[in-house]
Amino acid sequence: MKKWLSDLIVLCILAWILSACVTITFKNPTSTYLPPTAHPFPTNTTSPLPSQTPLPTFTPIILPPTSTPSQGATSIKIFLIALDDNGGSGKKIGCNDSIVPVPINIEPTLEVLKASLKELFKLEGQREYGLSGLYNSLYQSHLNIDSLNIVNREAVIKLRGTLTPGGVCDDPRVKAQLEETALQFNTIDKVSIFINGISLDQFLSGQG
Secondary structure (H helix, E strand, O other), X not given: OHHHHXXXXXXXXXHHHHHHHOOOOOOOOOOOOOOOOOOOOOOOOOOOOOOOOOOOOOOOOOOOOOOOOOOOEEEEEEEEEEOOOOOOOOEEEOOOEEEEEEXXXXXXXXXXXXXXXXXXXXXXXXXXOOOOOOEOOOOOOEEEEEEEEEEOOEEEEEEEEEOOOOOXXXXXXXXXXXXXXXXXXXXXXXXXXXXXXXXXXXXXXXXX
């Protein structure tokens, strides 16, 4: 019993000594607060698009009108007689008369000789041209165009119908009115006229 007690005392002394030499400090672990690392938000940077070549600007081009063949003349002349004018108003013919050009507006045409003769023949029945006092020696005649040809600058005019001059002085007047109507054009230097297949000169001479 005494031995057990002495051992207990020894153990107590040893425990005291050890507790005096070794100090064990228990500390609560310090929780260190680390702020969350701020990660930058991705910048919404639009990647540059590939360089775009600007579309060409189209400027409308206004072309001049396409060259087209001429639509023809819109004005011709017919020839009438100034009686007893003695060449005062135009070229002197026949019985001291003058052959006088009269401008006429027409629909555009390339057949200018045909148009001129038609305008002249439209005066059938009109002895004088309006209030001009000009005389129409063909007023009693009824003529139509059978054919027209220009060969080597010669106009060959073939007419059909009736030709009725008003007297001896009308013969050169008829001839001048028909010929000068053709000779107004610079492509014609000579004129041959036929009435129902008979030359004008022969017809006027009374041999037709």
